[in-house]
Amino acid sequence: MNNRNKKNKVLTIAYLFPTALILLVFIIAPIIYTFYLSFFNWNLIAPTKDFVGLENYLSIFTDPVNRKIILNTVFYILLLLVLNFLVPYFISIIVKFFISKMQTAYKIIFFIPSLFSLVVGAMLFSWIMNPVSGPVAFFMRNLGLTLPNWTNSGAMAVVVICLITNWKVFGYNFVLLLTGLGSVPQNIIDATKMDSIPKWRMIWDIVFPLNKSIAFYVLILTIVQGLQYVFTPISVITQGGPYYGSSNALYHTYLNAFVLYKTGNASALAIVTFVIFLVLLYLEIKFVEGRTSRYE
């Protein structure tokens, strides 16, 4: 028995080793190096790095631009949560429990945009939503309305950029959630029907708790991946403008690192973003996962 245990241990390590190595080389080591760089001023290639201590971190919290970026990031997260998580969840519930026909058709239709490159999408929307000469502006003018010049307002630019990522992400999240709903055991749903329990109570008390793990996964995906996805339309359409109004932590990190070559500031911002994500994940796991285990 003891021998077998030992063998199991060796095998476990052997099986985990390749993945662990890849994680170490491509994820963990760069994070540690980024942390190291965040204490220096360096332009990526100069032979010397100037040690500046915590200055880069202080600038994140004192520089008004950085504060604006952090607020924008929060705004992006809230908006993405609504657009890419709550709305698809709502619609997948409607499709699953209230519309019985054409489920596959909806799946396919909603899924198609997620096959397109986001660069293509961003360029397309930049043309479609052009407030002066785009088709949307044209139709609105015919209806006696005007499309505001959204590229000149940070808040409106953020909304449009979120809508573009929504176009891309919606279908994927929708299919994931719908699949999750499909795995709720049919006999339980049938039982609620027998007991003539209202549908909304069945959804609230049975479907939501049972579908929690998928929903949790999509939620995390929305936050973490969403902030990465908005990078592309920001880069293609606004470059973070007007005056950083549509920039977020990720784009600003990129701007500092690879446009201005201020690796120190960029690394500090990346580390702060990393910590924020860690906290978010911890909160999600604590609250959402905690509740799941109570149901089990």
Add this chain to the structure above:
Amino acid sequence: MKFLTLFKRAVGVVVLMMVAVLFAGCSSGKAASKKVVHISYWHVNAQTQGGASVDALVKKFNKTHKYIKVTAKYNPNMYQGLMQNLQSAQASGKVPDVVQVGWAYMNYFADNFKYLTPTDAQSKFDGSKTFISKNFTTRTLSFAKDSKGKLVGLPYSLSTPVLYYNKTMLDKYGIKASSLSTWEGVSAAAKKIKEASGNYGLYIQEPADTWAQQALQLSNGAKIKENGKAAFASAAGVKAYQFYQDMVVKDKTALHTPWAQGVDDFVNGKVAIAYTTVAQASHIKQSANFDVEAITSPHFKGHKATVPVGGSMLAITAQSTEKQKAAWTFEKYLYKNSSLVTWSKGTGYLPPTQSALSSKEFKSYLSENPMLKPAASQIKTAVAWTSFPKNGLQAEQAMIDARDKILSGSNVQETLKSTQEKINEQQK
């Protein structure tokens, strides 16, 4: 069992050796006496932006030069992308041999990379040592000099901003093109168009640099940099920006929008006049379904029109002498009149040498494309694109931020002043 493995290994080794001999045989066939030098050329020209002419030029060079083999590599995301790739190349120790460097990156390049100046290349490899002075004017060479006055590379592609106008629209409202030679005239025309049609009168390009805005300030007698310090918040500089802000914010006769959208609005006939680079000429010509013409940059009344030059230079980053020599030979080929005209036709940039500009081939190309004429005539009076010696990229970003703020309505004088102070602070 053991014997079998040994045998297998032996067979493997023999096969490997045979393959090696075979390949070695391939490369040593013709050039047994002289070795072929391989060099790589990094450019930013996508297939739609002259990439095809880069390929054609390289192909022709390889055909006519037996002992040099050039490989062209396209770098996405323009000069910024190329600079990023060059950094990783430098880090890995495998640098390209000839690279295109955008003007905005000149000081950064000169400070951080190892390169061979054209002057050194000429004295090292040429017999006559007159190539540079014979082909380039002092003015053109000044574009490629860093803050210490050292020639970093040779000017390769030149561009200047020109004023495009929708002739159909201007004719309809009785506006003469000759009135657009001053910014005051442009503003009056824009007002007339706004009142009559509701369309915008003017769009000035807003990419991730302030090139066109600098032209605006320079053409009011302002200086961007004086004695190594930022000086654009002078009275003349403020006045030029105030004029621009009034058109955008107060009169709403000028459009404030990202570059791609602004040009789209112009070619869709929603903006009457566009002030943007000559490199947009072929795109505008192809996309507009109205009569479009171009004239030289306007100036403010009482001042001369002055434009900063855009584009790039060629720099030699090759490290070994034989590669440097090959790179220099390749550069000299690229500066031949026929090569430059091919290049110009493919990209819309203007040729950097005097003899190419006045060559018959280029002149006939100009008469087919009259929109390039104003840009070519401006080259003679253009100035170098302002490049700050320290933290130049951050200085450019500060100027972009100032533009963003001003066009959103913040106080012109205060914004320019604080930006100028910020840049000068970074110069210390």
